[in-house]
Amino acid sequence: MPLLHTINAHLYENLLTKNDSADYLARTISEESLNIKQICEAAVNRGGADISASAMEYAATLFLKEMAYQLCDGFTINTGYFTAGTKIRGVFNSLSETFDQNKHKILFQFNQGERMRAMIPDIQVNILGVAEKGSVIYQVTDMKSGSINNIISPGRNLKIKGKGIKLAGDHPDNGIYFVNSATNDKTRVPADDIVVNKASELIIIIPELQTGSYYLEVTSQYSGSNLLKASRTAAYNKVLSVE
Numbered sequence: 001m002p003l004l005h006t007i008n009a010h011l012y013e014n015l016l017t018k019n020d021s022a023d024y025l026a027r028t029i030s031e032e033s034l035n036i037k038q039i040c041e042a043a044v045n046r047g048g049a050d051i052s053a054s055a056m057e058y059a060a061t062l063f064l065k066e067m068a069y070q071l072c073d074g075f076t077i078n079t080g081y082f083t084a085g086t087k088i089r090g091v092f093n094s095l096s097e098t099f100d101q102n103k104h105k106i107l108f109q110f111n112q113g114e115r116m117r118a119m120i121p122d123i124q125v126n127i128l129g130v131a132e133k134g135s136v137i138y139q140v141t142d143m144k145s146g147s148i149n150n151i152i153s154p155g156r157n158l159k160i161k162g163k164g165i166k167l168a169g170d171h172p173d174n175g176i177y178f179v180n181s182a183t184n185d186k187t188r189v190p191a192d193d194i195v196v197n198k199a200s201e202l203i204i205i206i207p208e209l210q211t212g213s214y215y216l217e218v219t220s221q222y223s224g225s226n227l228l229k230a231s232r233t234a235a236y237n238k239v240l241s242v243e
Helices: 036-045 053-072 114-122
Strands: 005-013 026-029 084-088 105-111 123-130 136-142 157-163 175-180 184-190 194-197 203-204 212-223 226-242
Touching: 026 123, 036 053, 053 084, 084 175, 114 123, 136 212, 157 212
Parallel strands: 005 123
Antiparallel strands: 005 026, 084 105, 136 157, 157 203, 175 184, 175 212, 194 203, 212 226
């Protein structure tokens, strides 16, 4: 059976293990972040839908709105392509303790469904070699909720693990930014809110971001013992959500 899909990836040195010999992790190269409208237009353009893109977008938006409503009422969702449910995070210190929004957290958890798993054999992965040396972000952890590469909590700490991500140099573009995925507006993290500034780890206070989806960028002239003449940016392709 011919392969139907292609994913490109670069290899990065695995700094999260303590192996003496070098090993690598493959990280997919995101082609683009698609919204509902773009997905519906793509479905119509390639012949995968027999209705207009606007009608499909309207129906999809209604479905997602109702799905979110049902999730908030405690129902679990199984679309075949993904499953979803609510999860409560945080410790209850006694049987009589009630839910406290300042201590406990409600999260929505999504996992791949059977139909998505069935599509995996149709995907070809192209390893495009080792990524160019430079700065790279490996993992983002929200310190309040414990969420990894997912939910972020404005006003609380965020731990950023990576390589060569230390802020250094006096170029005006240097800094840590949250980029709104819908508008591309950038919010810079104030210098006073950078708690830890190391080559392999940054800890920051997340700005008071509005509800939405964001990408993380770190722009710096750091390069070991020397400064680069021009800044370079490490862009993290995982979507981070403020709810």
